[in-house]
């Protein structure tokens with residue numbers, strides 16, 4: 001496995017990869033969700049590049065850029081075990097040699113709602129770095145988790161609208177046995193908060209249980225779970241559907257939830273039969 005930290009090192013390593021190349025963009029602090037992306041990439045391509053970059057551009061001024069978990073040695077070992085050919089792990093100055101870029105990708109209206117409403121500028125930062133990473137790694141396919149569903153939807157939209165010619169593959173959310181969606185930010189939770197955080201997946205399950213009764217019933221069922229869970233404060237719960245306003249993607253309805261447990265903000269989502 002080659003570890004490239006500069007554009008030159010990456011370009012050289014990329015030159016030696018033949019056949020179908022997949023990229024898995026990450027911010028490190030790898031867990032089983034990332035491993036699932038790496039395995040999917042491995043089985044769908046001849047070579048896998050993993051990028052590891054905690055992108056300052058997508059963090060708000062009061063967010064957790066400084067404290068975001070960094071587990072470099074462990075990440076390298078996991079990537080190696082999963083058959084990654086090249087890791088691209090640039091320093092901030094390598095990615096943004098002229099400082100924060102003045103030109104950024106505009107995510108459009110979908111970038112201003114849900115995560116974009118709570119985290120202004122977040123999707124400008126995500127799409128800008130993803131575009132740069134796609135240019136630098138020149139993959140045939142790029143793999144993203146459904147856990148960050150709005151992000152996945154916007155990456156697909158960027159690739160479509162800007163003719164990037166990369167296959168975007170969505171990978172189902174990996175969960176703990178009790179339902180909690182794996183997330184690097186779960187490490188911020190105390191043991192008690194870890195239990196409280198189950199409100200997100202329990203709310204999705206409650207909504208699924210009233211599936212067939214419509215979006216309002218599903219939202220109400222999810223809301224009730226939060227009302228009964230002190231310590232979990234709901235940011236939003238929405239059902240996306242072509243007939244119900246913002247529809248991140250054509251296809252079956254989906255419930256998207258964001259909530260705060262203590263100071264940790266968590267998201268989750270699941271398909272919903274209405």
Ligand SMILES: Nc1ncnc2c1ncn2[C@@H]1O[C@H](COP(=O)(O)OP(=O)(O)OP(=O)(O)O)[C@@H](O)[C@H]1O
Pocket residue numbers: 025026027028032033034036037143144145146147148171172173174175181182183184185186
């Ligand atoms: N539980 C999961 N199942 C599948 N994919 C996941 C999961 N968690 C994260 N991913 C995907 O891994 C990729 C890299 O995500 P990232 O490194 O930000 O991890 P994360 O756990 O989402 O971190 P954070 O807690 O900061 O949101 C993204 O495409 C993301 O959707």
Ligand SMILES: CC(C)(CO)[C@@H](O)C(=O)[O-]
Pocket residue numbers: 025026027053055058126129130148151
């Ligand atoms: C796609 C991504 C690597 C861009 O920084 C990040 O948003 C993430 O890890 O989901």
Ligand code: BAL
Pocket residue numbers: 058148151
């Ligand atoms: N996991 C998506 C990136 C972020 O929350 O910053």
